[in-house]
Amino acid sequence: MTQPAICPSVVSIPRGNGGAWRMEVHDRLGSTSDLCKNRLDAGQGEDGIAILALKQTAGRGSRGREWHDPGGNLALSIMLVGPGAVVPVGLWPFIAGLALHDAMAGYVPPGHALELKWPNDLLLDGRKMAGILIETGTEGGVSWQVIGIGANLRGRPDIAGRALSCLADCGGDVPAAPEMARALLHHLDLWLARYGAHGFDAIRAAWLERGHAIGTPIRVAAGNQQFTGTFAGLEDDGILLLRTSAGVRRVVTGEVLLAPVNRE
Structure with missing residues (x-):
């Protein structure tokens, strides 16, 4: 007998502009970004929706790579539609990267190095722990963007030839994915507001403070x-x-x- 679909829980996360992120928490999905794109294709796109999967089975990374999720990690995609999709796509890796860095920094113990790598990776102690995938398009004459973020919190996949890390490597308490997602959306709101007030110069300067050093x-x-x-x-x-x-x-x-x- 077919099991009934399990409805996701929905969390409202206030934003500084008076609105809110609407985060859906799913127990299991193939790809959070694919769910966003499927809704957009069906004419069901909605600005400010965030899709979180507690287990993702078919995640995608940059350059067509798979993003392996052993469980307990962050798999989050954010749907931006119409007026919400105003940031030029080439600037999103920097804005999302800053939000990811600052959200993660609150959980990294002293003595460990957190560093952004151009254009869309986050490194922990020199090894990749998170990545960002930006997708964009138009549906019915309305522009959309999907910002996919994957981060290793409790485990890291074993991939030959690639040195990866996870937050648990640092020891100490590791937040559950919903807690990290809330922190990330909070910081994303802050950096979007800063971009709106000061332009990309402020984003560029902040990224350079958190990224690989000049001369690397x-x-x-x-x-x-x-x-x-x-x-x-x-x-x-x-x-x-x-x-x-x-x-x-x-x-x-x-x-x-x-x-x-x-x-x-």
Whole structure:
């Protein structure tokens, strides 16, 4: 006999603009972002909806990778529609990254390093613990954005060739996913307000304070090309600046690895 669908619990999280995030907490989903996109495709998109899965079985990361969830981690997607989808898509990794960093920082004990990595990763003690996936489109002439965020809280998947971390590696208390999601949405609201008041310059400056330091050795893989250099900052639109032997190079897209530069 088919089991009846379990309705998600719904939590309202106040925002500074007088509105609220409406967070749905699902016990189990394939992909939180796919649920958002399915609703948008069906004409059921709603601005300010956040979908949280306590267990996600088919999560997606950047560049078509799977995002493995061993359970107990954060799998959250935020749906923004119409007037809510006003932030240029290229700026979202920085705004969402700042919110993710600041929400997570409240649970990281002293002695551990939390660092943003261009364009959409969060590192804990030098290893990836969280990532952000931005998707955008138009439905019925109305623009939408889906901000997907996955973070390793209680466990980290075992993936060959990739060094990952989770919040539990630090010891101490690890929040449940709904608590972390609430903290993240709170900080996202703060950074959206700051962006609205001061523009991207304020976001860029804050990201540079929390990101890999100027001079950090970097290797970039972009298509069939690979090149190395050191981090030289961000342009006004968030494009990465890489100092190479041939001068400063603008990196619009690519996979960035914080690795020693081979100077031979």
